[in-house]
Amino acid sequence: MVDLASRLETLADAILAGERAALARAITLTESRRADHREQARALIQRLLPQTGRAIRVGITGVPGVGKSTAIDALGSHLTEKGHKVAVLAVDPSSTRTGGSILGDKTRMARLSVDPNAYIRPSPSSGTLGGVAAKTRETMLLCEAAGFDVILVETVGVGQSETTVADLTDFFLVLMLPNAGDELQGIKKGIVELADMIAVNKADGAGATAARAAAAQYKAALHILAPASPLWSTPVVTISGLTGEGLDALWSKIEDHHHRFEAKGLITERRRRQDVKWMWAMVQDRLQARLRHDPALKARTPALEAAVAAGELAPTLAADEIAQALGL
Template sequence: MALPPSLDLDSLRERLLAGDRAALARAITLAESKRADHRAAARDLIDAVLPQTGTAIRVGITGVPGVGKSTTIDNLGANLTAAGHKVAVLAVDPSSSRTGGSILGDKTRMAQLALDPNAFIRPSPSSGTLGGVAAKTRETMLLCEAAGFDVILVETVGVGQSETAVADLTDFFLVLMLPGAGDELQGIKKGILELADMIAVNKADDGEGERRANAAAGEYRAALHILSAPSSSWTPPVVTISGLSNKRLDALWEKVVDHRNKLTATGEIAKKRRAQDVKWMWALVHERLHQRLVGSPEVRKQTAEAEAGVARGESSPAAGAEAIATLIGL
């Protein structure tokens, strides 16, 4: 399929590698497009800039709504740009496919970074399966790295399987928790603790907030102690911070860098990224199959008929699956 005449991939690549923000935005739009020619152009572009990617520190950040993710990311990112880094904030929001838009990655929630020339904020892709949304976010991450961003922060909300998807995108997974141990600890999904490279108890403000945060941190340390660490080279620390007052965020980042240095030296970062590449290859295959199912009106019509037949008890689930698979040539 012919590319749009206005799309000069060589020019776009050169502008992207020069750090042109408009070129970065255009490249991301291509990667997120449903048009086959745009997706093909995005693949060619990513392949062309791949040698200029891979040097950034990739950090996943999760936490329940109200934990203070946005404020923490805003102040942490501002600290990093002040220190000479270029910071991209991306999002994987599984709810965006239902609502048509992402709350995560919203510039209005990060007032400092929204105005910072050395920061780039991009909401979650708003359609597709969770695997597809995350895979597109991975392509956005690579494009940001090609444009010179050396810190990538990928945020998600503590819902469904999104934490696993973000952990598979990043080198370091930070879990933000609220102060107040006990009941909160009971509600933590074990899987999140197993993914965590660090837990940060937020809202450790002076006085009562600090006391409650320290108590919660003790509980989380005990919980982590009985789980297997994700790496023999790294024991996940538990720290207390205040994202609002920018308290101990520099110390938090020092631990991220320490993790990076230790696991780079052992080869674990490179090994992890290679395994992630294979996972995202399969995620893109699954997304392509999903698009085959939903992209054609005729296929959608026949899929709906097969589904209705199963729902009415007129055909078995296996027969329905066979009918749908036949539609897309499987």
């Protein structure tokens, strides 16, 4: 019987050779909740780690109705035509409510789903936002080891997912609609501050004029924000996911950003900081998993919650009891 180390070695070699079936098996292994599978996944990723980190990692978010899937489908297809291998990963914290993953990615991206140089994978929830991020990060590393040189990480949910995806990627792209107006007032300042570029989508046909006007308004709005880095001022571009117009210029700016920051060692520095955040997110996830699954804690916490809610027990004392049970 082939031992576990040999099986992992064989799987790692198959991933490095670009075998999609092996990549899919490895990702499924990282997504498993079984302790032995998780241990195997960690060993596999550690083995592959020297072959990761060579891709350009781009986070993409957008307001509802912006045409994000169409734009990603068009951008990804544009990149594969230029010789890139593109992986599209999706982060959806809203799926934590059901415990499921996003099931429609391949139907939403018709061209990429049949492109041999593209790979689409959702990130299922493990009950916490950090869990979603950890699985996405592991999937990203596996895709890089398999030879994908562009990773597009899409936010499907809204809210905290933007910060999560920004902490996974090198470049954060925010898609906007042409009809700025009221929407401009409703943009969360935090999301705009995260943006490395704003792209006004649907700049085609009758929408082209509105898109240019919206772009001008976004540029004016960005003037009141100090650049996050002296190396980069957030550009605003217009694109059409439907016709592909503007995608070449958009990608040129992403490459320009990558080259500038890589030359100063800032891409590596950013990724190291992200790795530390990832470490603490996983620690937090394991503590929460212990709370959910430890029999003694599961039996005791409802009574503690009820006592705190009834004003019979101070929250600090309840927290102390839980911490002691965790050995903290």
